[in-house]
Amino acid sequence: MAPLQIxxxxxxxxxxxxxxxxxxxxxxxxxxxxxxxxxFIVANFSVVDRSLSTTISEISVPLxxxxxxxxxxxxxxxxxxxxxxxxxxxxxxxxxxSAFAFGMLFSSRIDEFWKISGMLVGVYTGGTPNLMAxxxxxxxxxxxxxxxxxxxxxxxxxxxxxxxxAAKPLLQKFLPPFQSVETDTADDCLADKEESFRLLPVxxxxxxxxxxxxxxxxxxxxxxxxxHLLTGTITVGAVILIVTTLGIAxxxxxxxxxxxxxxxxxxxxxxxxxxxxxxxxxLQEILTAxxxxxxxxxxxxxxxxxxxLILAALIRIDVDTTLxxxxxxxxxxxxxxxxxxxxxxxxxxxxxxxxGLVGYAVGNYLGLxxxxxxxxxxx
Numbered sequence: 308m309a310p311l312q313i314x315x316x317x318x319x320x321x322x323x324x325x326x327x328x329x330x331x332x333x334x335x336x337x338x339x340x341x342x343x344x345x346x347f348i349v350a351n352f353s354v355v356d357r358s359l360s361t362t363i364s365e366i367s368v369p370l371x372x373x374x375x376x377x378x379x380x381x382x383x384x385x386x387x388x389x390x391x392x393x394x395x396x397x398x399x400x401x402x403x404x405s406a407f408a409f410g411m412l413f414s415s416r417i418d419e420f421w422k423i424s425g426m427l428v429g430v431y432t433g434g435t436p437n438l439m440a441x442x443x444x445x446x447x448x449x450x451x452x453x454x455x456x457x458x459x460x461x462x463x464x465x466x467x468x469x470x471x472x473a474a475k476p477l478l479q480k481f482l483p484p485f486q487s488v489e490t491d492t493a494d495d496c497l498a499d500k501e502e503s504f505r506l507l508p509v510x511x512x513x514x515x516x517x518x519x520x521x522x523x524x525x526x527x528x529x530x531x532x533x534x535h536l537l538t539g540t541i542t543v544g545a546v547i548l549i550v551t552t553l554g555i556a557x558x559x560x561x562x563x564x565x566x567x568x569x570x571x572x573x574x575x576x577x578x579x580x581x582x583x584x585x586x587x588x589x590l591q592e593i594l595t596a597x598x599x600x601x602x603x604x605x606x607x608x609x610x611x612x613x614x615x616l617i618l619a620a621l622i623r624i625d626v627d628t629t630l631x632x633x634x635x636x637x638x639x640x641x642x643x644x645x646x647x648x649x650x651x652x653x654x655x656x657x658x659x660x661x662x663g664l665v666g667y668a669v670g671n672y673l674g675l676x677x678x679x680x681x682x683x684x685x686x
Contacts, residue, residue, distance in 0.1 A: 308354065308355075308356065308357060311335060312356060312360070312586075313359070313363070315349070315582075316346075316360065316363050316582055316583050316586070316654075319342075319345060319582055320338070320342055320575060320578035320579055320582055321575075321579070321582075322576065323338050323341050323342060323345070323580070324338060324575070325595045325596050327341075335524055337460060339435055339558075339581045340456075340457075340460050340581075342578045342579075342581035342582040342585060343456070343457075343581050343584065343585040344584070344585065345582060345585065345608060346360070346581070346582040346583065346584065346585025346586035346587075346588075347453075347585040347586070347588050349585075349586055350535050350585065350586040350587065350588060350589075351409055351588075351589070351590045355586050357586070357587045360375055360583040360584070360586040360587045361449075361583070361587055363579065363580075363582035363583040363589070364443075364579075364584050365443060367501060367577070367579045367580040367583065368436070368440050368547075368576075368577075368580055369440075369527045369530070369546060369547065369550050370523045370524065370527060370573075370576055371436060371523075371573045371574075371576035371577050371580070372436060372440060372521070372547070372550050372551055372554055372573075372671075373523045373526045373527075373550055373551075373553060373554030373572065373573075374519055374520070374523050374554075374569045374572050374576065375436055375554070375569075375573035375574070375664075375667055376453075376551065376554030376555055376557070376558055376574030376664075376667055376668055377519070377554060377557050377558050377563050377564055377566070377569045377570070378558065378564060378570045378580040379554075379555060379558040379564070379664040379665060379667065379668050380558065380661060380664070381529065381555065381558065381559075381665065382663065382669070383661060384661045384664075384665050387658050387661065388411050388628075388658070389513070389550060390624050390625070390628055391425055391628055391632065391658045392664070393622065393624065394615075394619060394624045394629055394632040395632045395635065395636065395662040395665070395666075397615050397618045397619060397622075397632075397671065398431075398432065398611075398615050398632050398633060398635070398636035398662075398666075399636070399666075399669070400614075400618075401610075401611045401612070401614035401615040401618065401627050402427070402428050402431040402432050402607075402611045402636065402673075403428055403432075403673065403677060404610075404611075404614055405606075405607050405610030405611040405614060406424040406425075406427050406428045406431075406607050406610075406611070406677050407424070407677065407680070407681065408610065409424070409603060409606045409607050409610060410423075410424035410607075410677075410681045411681070411684075411685070412606075413599065413603045413606075414681070414685045416599050416621060417519075417599055417600060417603060419447060419448065419451050420603070420681070420685075421678050421679075421681035421682045421685065421686065422441075422442070422445040422446075422447045422451075422678055423447070423451065423455055423600065423603060423604070424607070424677050424678060424679075424681050425441050425445060425675055425676075425677045425678025425679075425681075426438050426441045426442050426445075426447065426452075426455055426547050426674060427455070427459075427604060427607045427608070427674075428441075428670070428673050428674040428677040428678075429441040429527055429670040429671060429673065429674030429675075430459060430670070430674075431607070431636055431637055432636055432666050432669060432670045432674075433636075433639060433663075433666035433667045433668075433669065433670025433671070434638060434639025434640070434641075434663065434666060434667060434670070435456075435577060435639065436573075436577060436667060436670075437666075437667065437670030437671055437674055438455070438456065438459070439577065439580055440547045440551075441547075441670075441671060441674040441675060441678070442455075442479070443543060443547070444543045444544040444546075444547045444671075444675060445544070445675075445678055446543070449584060449587050449588060450588060450589070450665075451600065452584065453584065453585070453588050454600045454601065454604075455600060455604050457601075458600065458601040458603075458604035458605060459519070459604055459608065461601075462604065462605045462608050462663060463637065463638065466608070466612065466637065467638070467642060469592075470630060470633075470634060470642075470646050470649070471645065471646065471649050472649075474624055475627075475630065475649070475650060478616070478626050478629070478630070479626045481620050482620055482623075482624065482625060482626040483623055483624075483625045483626070484625060484626065484627075485610055485625045485626065485627035485628065485652060485654075485655070486625065487654060498578075500511050507567060507568070511568075512568055515566050515567070515568035515569070516568050516572050518567055519563070519566065519569035520572060521571060522557065522563075524555065524571075526550055526553045526557070527550060529549070529553065530545075530546045530549035530550045530553065531546060532584075533545075533549050534546050534549060535544060544675055546620060547671055547675075548671060548672065548675065551668065551671045551672070554668075555668050561562050582682060588661055604649065608639070611636075611637075612633065612637065615629070615633055615636075616629065616633075627650050627652050627655050628655060628658075630646060630650065631643060631646060631647060631650065631652075631655040631656075631658065631659035631662075632658075632659065632662050634635055634646045634659060634663075635659050635660070635662035635663035635666060636662070636663075636666055638663075639667060640659075640660050640663035640664060641663075641665045643656065643659035643660050643663055644660075646659070647659060647668050
């Protein structure tokens with residue numbers, strides 16, 4: 308059954324991707340969540356090798372991180388309008404403050420509170436890749452991981468509805484209006500990467516994919532070697548940080564940064580990860596899990612959002628910049644495009660995407676920092 312399971316884990320994400328593309332009315336569904344669900348159903352209604360799924364999940368995340376980070380443009384981000392950078396720094400501060408405060412509050416009720424706090428800092432400054440990487444680094448239990456991601460998806464779903472339908476009319480009563488500022492919006496800022504990838508010839512996709520995946524594999528191998536050299540063993544946390552650093556370094560290669568395929572391939576590896584993790588979950592473990600994890604996750608997310616909005620109002624950051632940087636922090640780049648469209652402001656698109664990519668870059672550092680701070684203070 309192992310070969311069949313491997314084929315399923317590697318290819319079924321393509322079925323979900325193509326299905327969502329074919330039935331556009333279902334685009335509101337998260338492909339990552341659908342992969343979790345598919346893996347969960349298969350694992351609980353058929354026979355799977357959970358150890359094999361675990362191995363594939365542990366391989367996919369380190370490979371995905373550099374592929375996603377190759378698109379980051381740090382120097383362009385630093386040239387954005389000062390209020391954009393300030394607003395995103397407030398997003399980061401708000402996530403750290405909320406995770407720290409609620410981590411302290413829930414420390415006596417959840418045994419993995421410090422790990423969950425780190426994961427939530429990662430996801431609310433970067434995105435799902437950071438949530439996955441930090442959880443893997445800290446050895447979070449699979450059932451905890453799924454509960455955290457499920458809670459994040461549910462609460463996040465409500466917030467994206469607010470962003471798309473009610474946020475600007477409500478918040479423009481408290482925040483100043485957007486004023487046009489010229490920014491560098493060259494075409495390698497990820498704005499059209501997904502569409503450009505679809506238009507590439509198959510031969511080009513395969514060539515870029517093989518080259519970028521090979522480079523990602525080299526980065527992972529180097530990270531494993533450096534971790535072993537420095538610590539005498541292979542530490543997952545060290546490997547993730549080294550992979551992140553080398554991925555950022557690769558983004559300074561213009562040809563690599565502008566390529567469409569690495570980012571698309573990194574996103575696909577995240578779907579493989581989600582499917583693999585879903586196929587390791589036992590329904591009985593979920594049913595007996597504490598609902599406190601849902602409450603903890605919701606509290607951290609809502610706290611981070613509210614702190615950011617309050618600080619933005621105090622500093623007088625305009626409504627469009629506040630909302631687009633909040634989107635970049637809470638969701639990462641994928642949701643920046645629809646929110647910018649709802650705001651009817653093309654100027655915030657490139658800055659929002661860049662903030663999301665920078666969040667990918669710093670999320671792992673910040674999440675692990677928060678986890679170890681709470682661990683050292685309370686354990």
